[in-house]
Amino acid sequence: MWYNESVFYHIYPLGLCGAPYENDGVPAHRILKIKDFIPHMKRLGVSAVYLGPVFESDRHGYDTRDYARVDCRLGTNDDLAEVCTALHENGMRVILDGVFNHCGRGFFAFRDVIKNRERSPYVGWFRRVDFGGNSQFNDGFWYEGWEGCYDLVKLNLNNPDLLNYLFDCIRGWVEKFDIDGLRLDVAYCLDENFIRRLRGFTDGLKPEFFLLGEMLHGDYNRLVNGEMLHSATNYECYKGLYSSFNSMNLFEINHSLMRQFGPEYWTLYKGKHLYTFVDNHDVTRVASILREPRHLPLIYALAFGMPGIPSVYYGSEWGATGEKCPGDRELRPAFDAPEWTPLCDFISRLASAKRSSEALNYGGFRSVVLTNRQCIFERKSEHERVLVAINADSQPYTAHFDAGCGRAVDLITGEPHDFGGGSELLPFSAAFWKTER
Numbered sequence: 493m494w495y496n497e498s499v500f501y502h503i504y505p506l507g508l509c510g511a512p513y514e515n516d517g518v519p520a521h522r523i524l525k526i527k528d529f530i531p532h533m534k535r536l537g538v539s540a541v542y543l544g545p546v547f548e549s550d551r552h553g554y555d556t557r558d559y560a561r562v563d564c565r566l567g568t569n570d571d572l573a574e575v576c577t578a579l580h581e582n583g584m585r586v587i588l589d590g591v592f593n594h595c596g597r598g599f600f601a602f603r604d605v606i607k608n609r610e611r612s613p614y615v616g617w618f619r620r621v622d623f624g625g626n627s628q629f630n631d632g633f634w635y636e637g638w639e640g641c642y643d644l645v646k647l648n649l650n651n652p653d654l655l656n657y658l659f660d661c662i663r664g665w666v667e668k669f670d671i672d673g674l675r676l677d678v679a680y681c682l683d684e685n686f687i688r689r690l691r692g693f694t695d696g697l698k699p700e701f702f703l704l705g706e707m708l709h710g711d712y713n714r715l716v717n718g719e720m721l722h723s724a725t726n727y728e729c730y731k732g733l734y735s736s737f738n739s740m741n742l743f744e745i746n747h748s749l750m751r752q753f754g755p756e757y758w759t760l761y762k763g764k765h766l767y768t769f770v771d772n773h774d775v776t777r778v779a780s781i782l783r784e785p786r787h788l789p790l791i792y793a794l795a796f797g798m799p800g801i802p803s804v805y806y807g808s809e810w811g812a813t814g815e816k817c818p819g820d821r822e823l824r825p826a827f828d829a830p831e832w833t834p835l836c837d838f839i840s841r842l843a844s845a846k847r848s849s850e851a852l853n854y855g856g857f858r859s860v861v862l863t864n865r866q867c868i869f870e871r872k873s874e875h876e877r878v879l880v881a882i883n884a885d886s887q888p889y890t891a892h893f894d895a896g897c898g899r900a901v902d903l904i905t906g907e908p909h910d911f912g913g914g915s916e917l918l919p920f921s922a923a924f925w926k927t928e929r
Contacts, residue, residue, distance in 0.1 A: 498540040499843040500803035507824030511565035523566040532830035537843025540585040555596030559661040587673035594644040617654040619646035649686040673702025726766035737787040753857035768800035777814040786920040793922035796842040797880035845903035851876040879925040883917035890914040900925035
């Protein structure tokens with residue numbers, strides 16, 4: 493499947509394109525700015541793009557007003573189609589945010605309930621509407637808001653008319669924009685029967701249509717299986733990645749990887765491809781959270797070397813900073829143009845290695861060398877074997893272990909490597925050693 497071999501680039505369009513936070517109703521063709529980033533993404537080695545919310549919303553995109561129309565702050569449906577066509581012409585797949593757990597108070601169906609109350613044909617589209625109560629907005633009725641946020645109105649995904657509306661919109665997205673998949677917002681909250689129906693619908697809509705779910709905790713197998721999602725956001729390893737470097741304790745991320753993908757029979761996600769990230773639109777930028785700046789290339793090397801589908805969040809590839817405090821707006825800024833830095837160059841080499849390696853795409857996971865500050869692990873597939881080596885220390889380190897062969901080539905640098913006499917790792921360095929058969 494194409495997604496298992498992809499390197500994703502994650503864009504939050506309302507932020508990147510400089511849209512006003514509140515929907516001012518003023519049309520502007522801002523989303524076309526994404527086309528200007530295509531040469532940068534190609535040079536970075538991106539093969540798939542995840543576009544955050546693009547449809548008409550009240551403010552931040554996750555409070556949808558209209559699932560069939562691109563947000564006027566970004567442009568028109570034709571503008572988004574132009575962007576998607578340009579991405580496809582440059583060899584990049586496209587997935588969009590599917591925000592189906594809740595909508596904004598400006599959603600046309602909810603506005604009809606506010607206006608017509610019990611007489612509205614859309615009452616059943618929403619969870620637990622009670623005309624005997626009231627809301628904090630003094631609507632004269634109560635309804636369920638997502639996690640107590642009443643500007644995010646919970647949708648009733650068991651309502652057949654709502655499902656028909658949403659599925660018709662998704663069909664329209666494929667027909668108009670030729671999208672290749674969806675990232676399901678707060679998938680961990682979604683009705684499981686809805687996800688099964690969505691999988692069946694999208695399987696018949698387009699070959700290899702990708703469903704990625706946002707999952708924060710618990711057993712990912714609950715939703716990632718043959719009847720539901722293809723992949724989920726790997727938040728367990730997200731925390732382990734940065735914490736391992738900040739505490740200089742690589743045992744932490746190794747423990748998660750062994751639990752998820754190790755060789756034992758009980759491994760949770762062996763053979764599955766979870767979505768790997770070091771930051772995104774909801775969490776502090778990795779350049780702001782790492783205490784040692786020289787660990788920045790190394791955390792990307794780990795993310796690209798471990799099992800999974802790696803993703804880069806726009807701007808973080810050149811070291812952009814941003815903290816999640818008090819809200820998310822600092823995480824989602826506008827950039828006039830992309831920058832190219834040594835970190836970008838390093839990530840581009842990681843992406844090239846990932847895309848071209850059977851072992852990095854499909855290989856298992858086995859820990860080979862592990863200390864607090866160094867780790868070497870094996871990714872082995874049917875035809876290829878790669879050893880991922882990380883030295884997080886400020887001092888050189890020589891690893892002595894049975895490599896199973898004498899020589900290798902580093903997929904990051906293209907340089908040969910000889911295992912004889914020990915393998916030296918320079919300070920703050922990473923290597924992807926493809927071994928001789």
